[in-house]
Amino acid sequence: MYTVETINKIQDEIVEEFSQYGDWLEKYELLIEYSKTLPVISETFKTEENLVAGCTSKVWLHAEVKDGNVFYSADSDAIITKGLVALVSRILSGHTPREIMDAELYSIKKIGLSEHLTPNRANGLQAMIRKMKEYAKSAGGND
């Protein structure tokens, strides 16, 4: 079944969750809470090739396929970056490669975190999303 809708449903839930907080401080506090929910990458996968290039803070990203769905684990040495990768992971993890490749992450802008999408932001959120999609592609997104 083609269920990109479930990705958008999760995004809408997240937008709703963030909309309860008016100021940036609370949004960042929520992002920090998110960082604690991230499935943490096993130490053995913290390799040079699993590092997301283009981040000042280090981000390691790993993907596994279970029953045709992609599951991500990650870590970062910066907590806000870790929160961002946790957020994206919550949206994309558990979906098929095709769904992940087609996903449009509109929620980040809606939440009010679009500043992290500008190319000069050193956390490399764009690079993280690209790498997640690359993993999905190599896991069979061309099927």
Place this chain on the structure above:
Amino acid sequence: MDKTIAITENIQKIRQDFPILGRNINNHPLVYFDNAATTHKPRQVLDALVHFYSHENSNIHRGVHTLAQEVTGKYENAREKIRSFINASYSHEIIFTKGTTESINLAASSFSKRFVSSGDEIVITEMEHHSNFIPWQIACSERSATLKVCRITDSGELDLDHFRELLTSKVKLIAVTHISNSLGTVNPVKKIIEEAHASGIPVLIDGAQAIAHSRVNVQELDCDFYCFSGHKMYGPTGIGILYGKEKYLNDMPPYQSGGSMIKKVTVKETTFGDLPLKFEAGTPPVGDAIALVAAVEYIENLGFDFIVNRENELVNYALDKLETLSDIKMYGHAKHRAPVISFLIDTIHPYDTGIILDKLGIAVRTGHHCTQPVMDKYNIPGTVRVSFAFYNTIEEIDAFIIGIERVKKILKV
């Protein structure tokens, strides 16, 4: 009038010369503590740029028309102004480049082609900015020479004993920064130059961080090359200076080729022009050079006595305040320091600190500051760096200290 009030009023007047300082960032008045990356531009510099493009714009050195003549004169006056600012012997020892990075690349490339051969050595230091590191690494690799790196001590000062050990007869040049951009250390460059010259070795000084913070006198230093950028001294981006002693510049081959730098071109061969044009291929940053004069005049009007006192006052106040906070670890404890402070809060990643401070309107630098070997030495991913200019205020430092407390609270330290 009370002296403190007089200074405050004076600073407020100075701040009005810098339009950007009136900006609000994320609903807070901008606190700009990233002056080591680039300084802001006073109205006088902005006016000079607008005036140039509105009334004077022309290409230089070739045209016979009035505009070309006028602008050529102004461009060469800019060279003379820089000569006198750093007290070089001749204006043809001043080469305009696009910045410190290009100045060092030019020097590294041309000097090594003429003076460095297989088996020779070049000495740099562990605290160099990548711009004074990589060009020498490349030059050495191209010339089959060896790059030697002088260690720094735990307090972030050059290990002068190690430096002396490195001064062998194989060394063709020493390249060292005047002030460390990541640690704030002011290096004893005069002493280094004296000792190098005693062994017959020329010295290049990376002056990017020094030029706006203390009077630089290249004849008194007796340095062989001195490099700096316009944008770190209240001038425009896109303009930099390579000062070199005539005896070296004359012998060095051109760096780039093209218009302006030739004597004669035939289908068989090209002969090159004299200094300084030999090193200025293509249309130079004419408007930027002219506006840089306004920046130099601005600095001279304030005077280095005022600038140095003011910046010392700011950095000492900030150091005292930071020391009262718990969980702050500072990097770089040189006895002689510039208005630069590098630190970390407990285990908080510098990136997280930078993001939260930005939300409070406070601009700091985070990361390795293009000095990865320094970060490797301390085994840290980077630091938070604050760097001051004379237009900063005590109140801004207070706002920054409150910001640090908020970072700690938000990130639960």
